[in-house]
Amino acid sequence: MDLKTKALTKSIWVFHVSAGSCNNCDIEILDCFTPRFDVERFGIQLIGSVRHADALLITGAMNRKAVPRMKEIYRQAPKPCIVVACGICALSQHMFRDSYNVREPLDKILPVDVYIPGCPPKPEAIISGIIKALDKLKENNNHGHKKQD
Amino acid sequence: MVKLIFNYLVFPGFLFSAVIGLLACWLERKVSARLQWRVGPPWYQNFADIIKLTGKEIIVPSTMRRTFLLAPYLGLLGLVLATTILGGAARLSLGGFTGDLIVVIYLFIMPAISLIIGASASGNPLASVGASREMKLVLAYELPLILSIITVIIKAAGAIRLEQIVFYQVSYGSFIFSFSGAIAFVVALICIQAKIGLAPFDISEAEQELMAGVLIEYSGLPLAIYKLNKAILLYALPLFLTILFLAKDLSPLFIIGKFLLIWLVIFLIKNTNPRLRIDQAMRFFWGPVTLLAIAGVILAILGK
C-alpha cells in the first residue's frame, strides 16, 4: 500500500447527501460526531463542499427528483471516492418500495461500496461501515485496479 | 546562493514552517476537541490530510483555468518568503535589510489576495460571496493591524528593520510590558485571529452557510496548498507577534513558550465565540479596535 492510500484511509472527509430520507438516519450520522462517538479520532470529518469529499454518505429512498441530482453529485466528486449507502431506505427502499415516486434502489444508480443496514443504523453500525469502506479501499489498491464510474 | 535557497526551502523557510504550522493546526483541533470533551485526532492528522489531497483528482472549472490553478501558489510563495525573513530576524544571524518590516506586512496580505483571486476565478456564486467577504475583512483588519505596528515602530525609535526592533527589545525590555505596547499587542492579536481566518472571523469560509465559501470549487493539490497556507499562517503570525512585542529573550525554549501562549489564547477565542456577520466584523474592527489602536499610538508618542 502506497503512502497516498495510507493517508486516504487515515483522513476520510465525508459528504452527506440526503435523497429523501425521513431525517432519522441523518440525525444518527451527526451523532457520530458528538463527544460520545467522536469519529474525528480517525480523521473523519464532515465537509460542506462535494469537491473535498472522499466518501459520499447517502441516506433516503432515492425518489425521482433525487436521482439525477445524485448522479450529478457523484460526477462532481473527485475520485477516488467511495459511496456508502446508509439506512434500509438507501439499501432496498424500505416501505417505499411500491411507492409511485421511487423507481430503483441506490445500487442500480451508483456503484455502492458499503451497505449499512438499520432503520436508522446505530452510530456504532455507521462507524463499522466506514471501517469496512477503508478495508475496501486498501483491497482495491492492492489488486491494482481503480473503480470506474 | 546555495545558503539562500536552503534558507528559503528548508530552514527557516518552507519545510520548517510547514511542519510547525501543521503541528499547530493539529494543536488547534486537539484543543477544540478537548474543550468539547472529545478525544480529537492523532498528531499526524494534518499531514495525512495534505498527503491524501495530493493523491486526489484535481477538478478545474472551465472558466479561467490558469488563474484558478496558479492562485494558491501565489499565496504560498509570498508566505514562505515572509517566514524566511522573520526566521532570520528571530535568529539574529541572517542579515535583514532596511524596511523588511514593511515587506513582511505586504507579504502577509498575499494569502488573502490569492484566496480572493482563486475564488473569483472559480466562477461559483458561493465562492464569489466568500471572496467579497474576504476582501471586506482584509480592508477591516489591516487598518488596526498597521496602527499597532506603527506603535512598535515609534517605540523602537523609528526602526523599520526587524533586527533593530529585536535588538532594541533585547537591550530595553519587551514592548508588551509598557502601556502602549500592551494595547498594541491586544489589537494585533485580534487582527491575527481574522488574518488566520479562525472563528469568530471565519466569515469567508463559513462552513454552515457558504459550504467552505472561497474554497468550494477546489479539490486535490490546490486545496492542499490552501490548507498549507493556512497552516503556515498559524506559525508565521505568532512568530511575527513574538518579534514585534516579546523579543526580550529569543532562546528556543522561551520562543516555544511564547508560541504556546499565543496559540492557546487564539484557540480559546476561537472556541468560545460564535461567528460574526461581515458587517458586525467591519464595525468591530473600524470602531473599538481602531480606537484602541489609536490610543496605543498616542500613548507611544507620549512615551508611555
Ligand code: SF4
Ligand atoms: S432507513 Fe429508516 S431512519 Fe433511515 S431514512 Fe429510511 S425510514 Fe428513515
